[in-house]
Amino acid sequence: MQYFVTGATGFIGKRLVKKLLARKDSVVYFLIRESSGDKIPALLEYWGVDKSRAVAVFGDLRSARLGVASEQIKDLHGSIDHFYHLAAVYDLLADAEEQIAVNVDGSRNTVEFANAIAAGTFHHVSSIAAAGMFEGIFREDMFEEAEGLSHPYFSTKHESEKIVRKEVKGAWRVYRPGLVVGDSKTGEADKIDGPYYFFKLIQRIRQLLPPWMPTIGIEGGRVNIVPVDYVVDAMEHISHLPELDGQAFHLTDPEPMRVGEALNLFCRAAHAPTMSIRINAALFGFIPKSIKKGVFALAPVRRVRDALMKDLGLPSDLSNFINYPTRFDNRDTVRALKGSGIACPRLEQYAAPIWDYWERNLDPSLFIDHTLRGQVAGKVVLVTGGSSGIGLAAAHKLAEAGAITIICGRDEAKLAEAKAEVEARGYQLITYQADVADMADCDRFVALLIANHGGVDVLVNNAGRSIRRAIEASYDRFHDFERTMQLNYFGCLRLTMGLLPTMIAQKRGHIINISSIGVLTNAPRFSAYVASKAALEAWTRCASSELSDVGIKFTTINMPLVRTPMIAPTKIYQNVPTLAPEEAADMIAEAIVHKPVRIATRVGIFGQVLHALMPRVAQIVLNTTFRMFPDSDAAKSGDGKKAPQMSSEQIAMQQLLRGVHF
Numbered sequence: 001m002q003y004f005v006t007g008a009t010g011f012i013g014k015r016l017v018k019k020l021l022a023r024k025d026s027v028v029y030f031l032i033r034e035s036s037g038d039k040i041p042a043l044l045e046y047w048g049v050d051k052s053r054a055v056a057v058f059g060d061l062r063s064a065r066l067g068v069a070s071e072q073i074k075d076l077h078g079s080i081d082h083f084y085h086l087a088a089v090y091d092l093l094a095d096a097e098e099q100i101a102v103n104v105d106g107s108r109n110t111v112e113f114a115n116a117i118a119a120g121t122f123h124h125v126s127s128i129a130a131a132g133m134f135e136g137i138f139r140e141d142m143f144e145e146a147e148g149l150s151h152p153y154f155s156t157k158h159e160s161e162k163i164v165r166k167e168v169k170g171a172w173r174v175y176r177p178g179l180v181v182g183d184s185k186t187g188e189a190d191k192i193d194g195p196y197y198f199f200k201l202i203q204r205i206r207q208l209l210p211p212w213m214p215t216i217g218i219e220g221g222r223v224n225i226v227p228v229d230y231v232v233d234a235m236e237h238i239s240h241l242p243e244l245d246g247q248a249f250h251l252t253d254p255e256p257m258r259v260g261e262a263l264n265l266f267c268r269a270a271h272a273p274t275m276s277i278r279i280n281a282a283l284f285g286f287i288p289k290s291i292k293k294g295v296f297a298l299a300p301v302r303r304v305r306d307a308l309m310k311d312l313g314l315p316s317d318l319s320n321f322i323n324y325p326t327r328f329d330n331r332d333t334v335r336a337l338k339g340s341g342i343a344c345p346r347l348e349q350y351a352a353p354i355w356d357y358w359e360r361n362l363d364p365s366l367f368i369d370h371t372l373r374g375q376v377a378g379k380v381v382l383v384t385g386g387s388s389g390i391g392l393a394a395a396h397k398l399a400e401a402g403a404i405t406i407i408c409g410r411d412e413a414k415l416a417e418a419k420a421e422v423e424a425r426g427y428q429l430i431t432y433q434a435d436v437a438d439m440a441d442c443d444r445f446v447a448l449l450i451a452n453h454g455g456v457d458v459l460v461n462n463a464g465r466s467i468r469r470a471i472e473a474s475y476d477r478f479h480d481f482e483r484t485m486q487l488n489y490f491g492c493l494r495l496t497m498g499l500l501p502t503m504i505a506q507k508r509g510h511i512i513n514i515s516s517i518g519v520l521t522n523a524p525r526f527s528a529y530v531a532s533k534a535a536l537e538a539w540t541r542c543a544s545s546e547l548s549d550v551g552i553k554f555t556t557i558n559m560p561l562v563r564t565p566m567i568a569p570t571k572i573y574q575n576v577p578t579l580a581p582e583e584a585a586d587m588i589a590e591a592i593v594h595k596p597v598r599i600a601t602r603v604g605i606f607g608q609v610l611h612a613l614m615p616r617v618a619q620i621v622l623n624t625t626f627r628m629f630p631d632s633d634a635a636k637s638g639d640g641k642k643a644p645q646m647s648s649e650q651i652a653m654q655q656l657l658r659g660v661h662f
Helices: 011-021 034-047 070-076 096-116 152-167 194-208 228-239 259-269 281-286 289-297 299-312 331-337 347-362 372-376 389-400 412-423 439-453 478-506 517-521 527-550 571-575 581-594 602-613 615-628 648-656
Strands: 002-006 027-032 054-058 082-085 121-125 136-138 172-177 179-181 215-219 225-227 248-251 275-280 326-328 380-384 404-409 430-433 458-461 509-516 552-559 598-600
Touching (some): 002 011, 011 228, 034 054, 082 096, 121 152, 121 228, 152 172, 172 228, 179 194, 179 228, 194 259, 228 248, 228 331, 380 389, 380 478, 404 412, 404 439, 412 430, 439 478, 478 527, 478 552, 509 581, 517 527, 517 552, 527 552, 552 581, 581 598, 602 615
Parallel strands (some): 002 027, 027 054, 082 121, 179 225, 380 404, 380 458, 509 552
């Protein structure tokens, strides 16, 4: 038996060829572009045959008669028993021109070639999309009844099937698979399509919420999902049965699930929360299309929708298919498969391997360089306050990752020590003496950075001043508030605004502000420090809103308590759990790699939520800690040399609120 296959390198085609070659004495001719000739050895290895049984035919789907040489057409004339046409675009995201060129024009060229070689039965792999958005049950003997073909994927699938029905000179059969996913046993798949579009959303929910937490989701129309092994087995079996020419076969699940039910199966496979409450998406059908179109024509609404869909990897028009109205009768397929042992398995039987294979092999995040080196190698990164503590620890990581690492500080001796420390490990570090609290020095430093480095790609505003002193002890120390604001707010602002013009001109830049957990928890005794950091956060929110469309990213890190020289005067901190500078540097690295809007600990987020929902309760909790932990000797102008003995109540409180300033 001799076969000809287009699309033999594709998801279904590769597996179908392997199935055909398993037949005794079979030979498969397969179409492949000359530019893809390097794929042939791997294909032969996958199929387990040599080139005498799997014969490459060079051509192009977009050319008349597939671009196959006239002499080869003569050689193949009358020798092909079965011709399988699988080459097509199976992707909702593909543009209309591409789908027309491949699905419509490509099918016409293929039929022309099959006629030219007088091939035997022509087997066309269509899709349930050929039915369009038909309202009701679509039978296998229906075709012209298709409706709602406005989407190019639906219209081109319908048109290509029409070409087969009208223009094939010999016998033909059509196969309409449902949404094809990976192998039901291994989960193996080649690409993301159909239900896979929702997997990223499920993964995000799993990262945010525990699996036992109920969530609200959607309940749309019925989605017809089938595994690739069923499609291949059914097609190969039916194509060799006699007396079935001129028929179409629905390779579908006879009992399809609703969208919400199917998503819940994948949620369970992912150990993510399931949608306990599902809202029927059809309820939104009462909104007139003109109103929906008008709302999404508004620039802010459109941009938010597009950003969300892009972030989650969802097609922009996916919402049009949530309420898919068509069900597919497949009694002819069931009849043809009777006694073969081939049947479509239930989704619950193979959802787990489908999810597992996607997460291990197809998750788009796997193909993004999430290493610090991948983000900063060769780029200019400035860390202010980099001669000690968090800044120096971050500088070590950045220099090791290949960044052009720059630090600044007031103390020239400490800068020299930091430079020697980094270079002793074999890395480079550039240092500049600069006082960020001095506006004139900031301007001088910015001019130097632009002149020497063309600006910076990443700015880490780490330099800061912290004062732990109760308001009652600060009546005569207004300068504490002035100098804290001068460095933590005005200094960071002056430096940032000086460097922003070059970032905007280059349409890229990332500004990371080291804020404090105190801004979220409103820690007592830190009114000067928290107010300065809160001012910087407020400015950052405004700036990010203005500059989000010109490639400038902002990240705020609400840093918990870190064991650095800044907290050394408060001896009580010697006995409380704090982050090491290296752990804080890891948070900066995370910010550079992932570029989130905010990085905060769970305790910090809880504090912010508590203040928002129950402000009186939050005040009581913080006032209790305020009275429980006294001012330090340094705040009282004492010597501050001895760490006070902590009570069991104090120890319990600081363990409960780890990382919070007291």
